[in-house]
Amino acid sequence: MNQQSVQKILLIGSKKSGKTQLLSTYQNEQYTGYIQTIGVDFCVKTLQLNINGKQHTTKLQIWDTAGEERFQTITTSYFRGASGVVLLFNVNDADSFKSCQKYLTQIEIQCSNEPKILLLGNSFSKERQVCTDEAVYFAEQHNLMYAELTEHNYRNIENIFVRLASGILYMQQDIVQ
Template identity: 35%
Template sequence: MSKQHQDYDAILKLLLVGDSGVGKSCLMVRYSDDLYSGTYISTIGVDFKVKTVMHDGCTIKLMIWDTAGQEKFRSMTASYYRDAHGVMVVYDVTDPTSFSHVQTWLTEIDSTCQDIVKILVGNKTDSPLRKISKTEGEACARKYNLNLYETSAKLDLNVTEAFTELVDQVMERKRTLECRPRGNTILVKKEKKKRNKDCSCME
């Protein structure tokens, strides 16, 4: 790990994708800053936040990218998939069109990334105008073998849980890839002082 990254056991890049207006910015800001505003304008290109979390004794720096959902920014969004570790595919439970576009977003991700962790998020569950049931969301998640989290950025429901699940899956994937057996030997880097042993493959 380089000197500028020595305070972290891992740096993860996470993306939020989905149609414009599904609440990606609200989810990101609620998680990173514990704030909510109902007056966000559509993201132009990309925006990002940085958050440091602890995971099994490891210090993880999260770089969370909120990508624009408008068609004109799709080519820009696609370029951010390539070095990402995890992606949250977000739809609005009050907007059937955003739900129907989940497949499009997943296809776009899979065409760009060979190995990336994905979870599905249905946002705005606080709204009385809900049109996509949890049962429908769960059926979609099963179809694509994803975990589903229904969230409300406004009420701070399941937001932290969704991000935590994404980080958990990414870290497990990193351990699987970086600590994989080679012959009869497990490739594990030398543990640093004061680092939890579970972090040794993350450096």
């Protein structure tokens, strides 16, 4: 029997962390480069997953929120009902990484449930300011999944959303059982 679900996924992070680039590349299945979001954008993707031997059709509603402070009053309303969050930072920008703590606090305050969170380090050049070990440590301290993307491995975007959706479904099954 194929089970079906709809999962609301938020992409959050500071400006120029790669949220819109991630969404656009995932939606169009090709690397798109930098694009700025004004307010909020979204796409829908359907995944076929096998969780504990059961087939699941999961529809992801992926919401891209603007990272600029002036849009915060708009974007925080999208936190409600989120079952998953991709928290992005730019590994070439230490301030982008430091802002992750602020976004975790926002998630805690704004989300009505406890969403599954994946911390995603995005790299746009070779001048890295945040080392992988530092990001992995932060993720472990906050019980987050962790992954990294570069413009060279953007083909792995599907794997990131499969991993997050699977984590959400496992978490929801633990609640149900």
